[in-house]
Amino acid sequence: MSMNELRAMLSKVKPGDYVTAFGKDTRGHEVTREGVLLAEPQDMKATHNGAKVAAVRAFVGAKGADPERRQTWVTLIPDHGFITPAAAPKAGEWIHGEIRNIPAVRSARLDVRSLLLWGGKGGKRSSEPTDGGTLAEITYAGSGRYEVRAVDSGEVLLNGALQSQVWWAHAPEDDEHQDQDEPEQNEGQDDRAKAFEEGRSLGLDHGEALDYAASQVKAKERTSTRTVTEHGQPVYHVRTGELVGYWTPERFTPIEELSN
Structure with a gap:
């Protein structure tokens, strides 16, 4: 794939779009990031196969994440990378997995308000959510622990580590609680x-x-x-x-x- 073909891919997406990007992280390792394109991609030089080549840096992460954070960077090299529009997760669709896979947790930000719908604890024996979808917020609580707290009552629903299995879903964008106590x-x-x-x-x-x-x-x-x-x-x-x-x-x- 040539640089012109890569630019043609980039012309089909814009900041705010939900995308999938494959390339290299800042350590030179292959990485795939899925999320919101946070800012306009930037031209750069990257090392590939021992040589400096023309490349593009894309910024992909959770909505509201800071594009200056390296955890959002993907280096797109013409013959080793791509970016394409993707279907954004639908609010209310239940996801089962580790806390580390919640986009806001992956972004490693301290100042992003991370709202989600809480479905309860998960695990190998858990086949479905046990909570009906309480609007909750997840924050870092210290010592490698993350806290899920109900927005309305302030009740702590979970205090777990990155590997803790949970049920969760994306919160609706227009939820009436979004601006509560902002x-x-x-x-x-x-x-x-x-x-x-x-x-x-x-x-x-x-x-x-x-x-x-x-x-x-x-x-x-x-x-x-x-x-x-x-x-x-x-x-x-x-x-x-x-x-x-x-x-x-x-x-x-x-x-x-x-x-x-």
Whole structure:
């Protein structure tokens, strides 16, 4: 396939379209990404068979994902890549598989609101959903765990790892809950994203920075809702979110003193 043929393929898709793209990731490994074309593809040079060749970088991921994230990049090389329109998943069609395969989780973003319809826990013995389709949100909870929480009630429906088997479906685009409590949600997402970047600036790796961000958000939530006890105001560790003591205008009391 020539570069002209590749450009002909690209002319049939535009940002916002649902596509399938095959090419190479940033490590040079073959990769297939299916999702929304997030931005206009860009011309670039890539190494192929030991030589620099003309190529195109496409950005494919979950709706709302940041095209600057490398996890969305696909390098299309004329004789080793393609991009084609694909049928977008229909809302309400049940999918059974690991949490890692939910598009928003694959995007590795902290500030994308990831709505889905929850069908319950899965597994080898699970043949159908056990939940009727509760509108839920999935977020990273720290320590390699992901939390699925009901949008209406705030109930935690699952706290699982990437390999946890679940039933889920895409949420309708025009769902009446899409804009519910949006300002408050965006504030929490911004806090998490800022904490993640702070963690990276401290020299933490990607996983450690995710845990750091989760603990920072939890600490802030506790601070905003905490009440004065007989020992004073609770004080939480800025990195782990754990209770370290109590504060009053007169003194700080370490938790160790109270546990002795």
